[in-house]
Every structure is written in structure tokens, then in C-alpha cells.
Amino acid sequence: MITLRSIVPKVVLLGKSAAAALFLTGIAADTFAQPSVALYPPLPPKDVFQQLEHFPDPLTRPEPVPVGAVAVVDLTRIVLKRPGQADWTRNYVTLAAVQYKNIGGVPMGAYLLTFCPADFRRREAVTYRRRIAEVLGKIDASLIPVSDRPRQRQILQASDEMFARIETGVDVPRDEIEAFARRMGPLVRANFDAMVIELQPSLDAATAEMRGVLKAGEWNQLRIVIGSHDGVLYAAQERYAYFKRLLGPGQEDRVSFVAPGGSASVFRQSPASRAFFGTVNVGREP
Structure with a gap:
């Protein structure tokens, strides 16, 4: 069983090398991240509320690609892979969803940072506080509904206090950072819930478009792989349920998760994820 105590020594060692960034991101940092060492989840840069020039790319693919049609779905796009054919890809992410995700993930950045060496965490805390101040000044220009903006300010201000x-x-x-996670958990989950709701129409449209390009009989054989990493596992479980509903009763085995690194397997939650989201049961996780 993985515990916070058991991972602390490993994190300290990672913090002394370039591997620290990989631990904190879980995957390669997306194009929204600009700090000296990008923490996952990153705060948006100055112009993220105005435009979305690049889509984040947390997609991991199963290896090897199984025989037959496979749709790999993450929180930004669907990639349809069929033997002998070029991949069909459709982005369905929206800017408002990115704003919800990035702001909602800031407390996790604070949580993870506390495991790092003192010089590293001091430097990154300065970076985060500067960017929090920038984003707080842009909340009213965001695409997040007015009713949800107080929560964004609460998340950022409480995180700033921790930073x-x-x-x-x-x-x-440890008891203080765990208490911080428990206090922030409902706010963080609310942001990820809002992100899922925001993405529903575009996911519906992208899925319908994918079904339109499948050949006769392929939908009934299609396997769905939910690509995710720990920071968005809470939201990715909704994708899992979504496609199970679409495929219908008795077809559960055609939907699975893919772990970071590319192997379809049991997806285990990290202690940091559990601290904010509670236990997330997905796929075959015990």
C-alpha cells in the first residue's frame, strides 16, 4: 500500500534532479505552463483567458495497439486508431474547461510542492504567487460563469496563503497540508465537475462525428481506452462511465483505462489525488 510517508524520501531525491519536474507533472507539461519547473497542474499564463492557441496533450496510447478499431479518449480529444488507416483525431476541449482545470489544480501544486527540497519549493512558491496575482486580476474577463467566479477567487486566495x-x-x-487538502477538496472537485459539464456538448458532438466515420460493424467492435493521469483521474472516471453507457449493457470489457507510460492496466491513485478527491474507483482498481 502506498502511503505519503513511503513516498517522501523518493520525492526528496527526485527534487534534486530534473526528474522532479516529471514527478510533479506526471506527464510532459502542457503548453500553458511557463514556470521555471512546471508543476502539475499549471496556472494559465496571461493570455489563456483570451485565446487557446494550443491544446494540452496528456494523451497516452496503449502499446501495442490492439487489433481492430480503438478510440483513445482523454479530457481534450478523441483519437480513433484503425489498422492500416491514418488516425482520426478530434479535439473537443474548450477554453472555459481549461480555465476550470488549471485553477482547480493550483491547490494540488501547493500540496506536491511541500514534498520538495527547501530551495526548490521557495523558488516555485514565488512563481506561483506571482501568477496567482495575475490570474486573480483576470477572473472577471474569464469564460467561467459569474456564479462560479467567487469559487475561483477562493481557490486562488487560499492557495496563495499556503504558497x-x-x-x-x-x-x-503533514497534518497542516492534509487539512489544507481536506478544506480545498470540495472546491477543487466542484471545478472538475464544472469542467466535465462544460465539455459534455463538445464530447457528444465529437463522439457522434467519430461514429459517422466508422465503417459498418466497427462501432459494435470498437474498444475505448480512457487516457488519463492522476491529476484528472477524478474527471476521467466520468468519461469511463459515459462510454460504458453508450456501448450498452454487457459491453463493459470494451472500455478500459490506460496508465501513464502506455500500458493498459489497473490505474492506481496517488496519495495526493486521494487527499483532494477521495477514493476514485475506476476500471479494475481494487
């Missing part, structure tokens, strides 16, 4: 504590270089006690 201010981290910036001093003190070791934040």
Missing part, C-alpha cells in the same frame, strides 16, 4: 507559508522555507507539517 506564502511555503515561500518562507519552513517545513509545513
